[in-house]
Amino acid sequence: MEITFLNAIELLAGFQAFLFAIYLLFNKEGKKLSNYFIAIFIVLLAYNVLDFFADLILNRWSENITALLQILIYLAAPAFFLHVKTSLFPNYRLKTKDLLHTIPFFILLGIVISLIIIENMQGSVPAKTERIIGLCFYAVLYLQTFLYLYFSYRQLKNHKEIFFENYSNTNTNRYGYISNLILFVAVLYSLSMVNIITRWVFQLESFSFISYVVITAVLILFCWLIILGLRSPQLFIDETEAQPAVQKLVKQNAGNSALKPEEENNELIERVNQYMKEKEPFLDASLTLHSLAQKTGILSRELSILINHHLNKHFFDFVNEYRIEKAMELLAAPDRKEYTVLEILYEVGFNSKSSFNTAFKKHTGLTPTEYRRKNKVSVT
Template sequence: MRVNIKANRWFGWLLLLWASYWFDEVYQLSTGSVIQISSYWPVAWIQFLAPPLFFISVCHYTVPAYKWSKDVLKFLILPLLYLFLIVINQLTDTDLYYFQMLLILINALTFTILSLVRIRKHQDNIQQYASSTQEINLNWLEYIIIAMIALVVGIGVFNLVFFDVPLNVFMNAAVLAVVLFITYNALKQTEIFPKNDADVKVVADLSEEEKSKEQKRVLLSDDKVLMIKQKLDDLMNEESPYLDSELNLIKLAQLLDISSHQLSYVINKGYNENFFQFVNRFRVEKAKLMLADNENNKLSILGVAFESGFSSKTSFNTTFKKMTELTPSEYKKKCSSL
């Protein structure tokens, strides 16, 4: 199982920064002093970089060959402003604590919301490319974002209202739980996009923000679309490539001896579906036949899922119900009663 090395590396830096928050707790226990933002201003500034790092790691998960360096300025605007406030606070007697806390909240909420938007776009984009998305849909990152927003708001309000009281053990336990959740999911996250450079370019092109405009451009004549549709229908019905749980746009295009862009265009225009919907429609039809075979079908629901081309029972149940408005078990029971 391949892992997303670049994204996980950035997550590693994020976890390292989060670990620095416990430095404050140790410092307080050893010195007895009350900590407001951080015991040492360079540590406070480095901790401020955690939300941008989170966003960069999300970008590496969602965009093939992402280059964060081109966006470096937008990542540094808020950190530089925060550094300016820290320096002013250190050099003068001005109390800027509330301004610093406000900037911390703005920084965290900005990058977590941007991360959420990026993941939502990713979930739409991968359906243009992959036939099985459960392992690569990054839902676990959405859960982290929700937890992070709750933590940021909770810690921010706690510090603003009870600024002379240290964070309690429950808040620290919540942060630790999020960190452990991130670590577990980051380590088991599989590579989302192909390694081959040419294939990566195909996926990147499909994921472009201008994708909707590109789809409006006529890539093929209507006659060509109809011809490819016929070949595609014959291939799906006779050779059943959808039974391969790892089938993707590139593999199917190669079987038809056409480009991935042409196949995507034919599926979008000819069937009014994305690749995920197109392939899984065949899988669901196959599953329906197997579930309705009351006399010969000895397979469990999980067995039917695998035999139909699904990679897991969860994805099978979710997709089946979305397309039939019934769970596989409900459909099988309905067929048995006929």
């Protein structure tokens, strides 16, 4: 069997997909439900896109069985959407209504079985008819995929406010991961659709290079996921459920006669501020609302209302203000003049240079370098 360069890329991507799926499925510390869905997605994607890899596995199976297995790709988009949902909401549990996501799969499975029966009874299907049927199946696939990508984006957008109210860093939460994943998959399927249109609809063999682009994009996607799993394993590990949006918490407590009076709220806010100044928990880049609530002995719901509602600022901004104040102190300190800005931003709890520069300029009106120069501290 002759193996081309494209075949080699397919084999590499395929084995990566299956090995990473095995890791996700059997990782004892993992978020079981979320990991199951992303594992299903990457395996189905590998089987559907990587033709040579799929043929290598199924080359002894009948064409009918292969055709039935190819319908499994219509479970990929629902699996992707449910991965996004269970990643953003770790305590989410599957409901009976989630079975509705499988309806397109079973409808198309029934159609394929009917076509197989007709073909066995009447002989082979004309090439033109087979091509039209194939294009219809592709149209349904891409329509389904882009709809689910839109639904996933809506889930992410709705979660954005919750993210800023519960987390203090963009890179310690899966918000950025999900955002990049949605974008990556959208680009991948767009390239795949262009490939199908040029080669199946217009039959332009001169555009065959797009196949290389698609397969390479799949390989890059799998490599990116594996690197994320190695560098940021917390993305695939259970985390505490975030508190709902503060507006919802306030609304839920509106009819509660036991609500704390304003004086008590002010005392709790002072207690939190005092703790932030003395213990400096903001130096931990992974600080969350839940972990701060545990440290201060305040319920997470109460702390969310105190910071996100009474102080009228996101927890994200609340923590980063302390980080910026600490950074200003270190940038102006003579004994820290040999420290680079990058070293200082990591020391105060940031883990992204761009987010640090943005927050610093918003707070001071200056860049970190300008602030250091203004305070006459230079790096030797």
